[in-house]
Amino acid sequence: MGDAELKKVFEEYAAFGRPGQTKDITSKNFTKLFKEKGLIDSKKLNGTEVDMIFTRAKGGPANKVLTFAQFQKALVMAGKSKYGEESEANTEKIKSKILSGAGPSTANTTGTSKVGGVDRMTDTSKYTGSHKERFDESGKGKGLEGRKDLTKNTGYVGNYKEEGTYDKKH
Structure with a gap:
C-alpha cells in the first residue's frame, strides 16, 4: 500500500x-x-x-x-x-x-438552511401572539406602529364614541 x-x-x-x-x-x-x-x-x-x-x-x-x-x-x-x-x-x-471507505463524514450534524433568513423571519404565519402584529399581510414590517401601542392624545377617553362632535353641538 x-x-x-x-x-x-x-x-x-x-x-x-x-x-x-x-x-x-x-x-x-x-x-x-x-x-x-x-x-x-x-x-x-x-x-x-x-x-x-x-x-x-x-x-x-x-x-x-x-x-x-x-x-x-x-x-x-x-x-x-x-x-x-x-x-x-x-x-x-x-x-x-x-x-477503505470515504473521507470525513458530517453525519448527525445540523445543515445550513436553504431558505433566506428574511423570508423565514417575515413569514407571519409562523409568528404568534403580539409578534404577529409587527407585519402586515404582505410580510412588510409596520415599523413603530407594529411594536408599540400608540395612544391618541386627543383628550377623550378610549371608548368615547362621539369623539370630535363637541364643536358641532355647541
Whole structure:
C-alpha cells in the first residue's frame, strides 16, 4: 500500500474543521478517523486506547498534533493494540482499513438552511401572539406602529364614541 494514498486520507482528516491545515492532525480528528474507519472496538482498541496512542506518538506534552511521520508510528502502535503484537502484517491491516471507505463524514450534524433568513423571519404565519402584529399581510414590517401601542392624545377617553362632535353641538 502506497504512502501517497495514506497521506491523502491523513490530509483529509487533518483539514476537517481546520481548512488548509494538512501538515498535522489533532487528537479529535485522529479519533474521528479511527471511529469512521471501523477500527475502534469495545475490547482491545477502544476510544481511551486511541487517545493513549495519540499521546505516545506525539512525542511530549508540548506537541498538540501529529505529523504524518508520527501518524505512521501511531498506526504501528494501533496494530499492536488491536491485534496483540507489533508486526508489519498488523500495521498493514490497520492501513488497509484506513484506506477503505470515504473521507470525513458530517453525519448527525445540523445543515445550513436553504431558505433566506428574511423570508423565514417575515413569514407571519409562523409568528404568534403580539409578534404577529409587527407585519402586515404582505410580510412588510409596520415599523413603530407594529411594536408599540400608540395612544391618541386627543383628550377623550378610549371608548368615547362621539369623539370630535363637541364643536358641532355647541
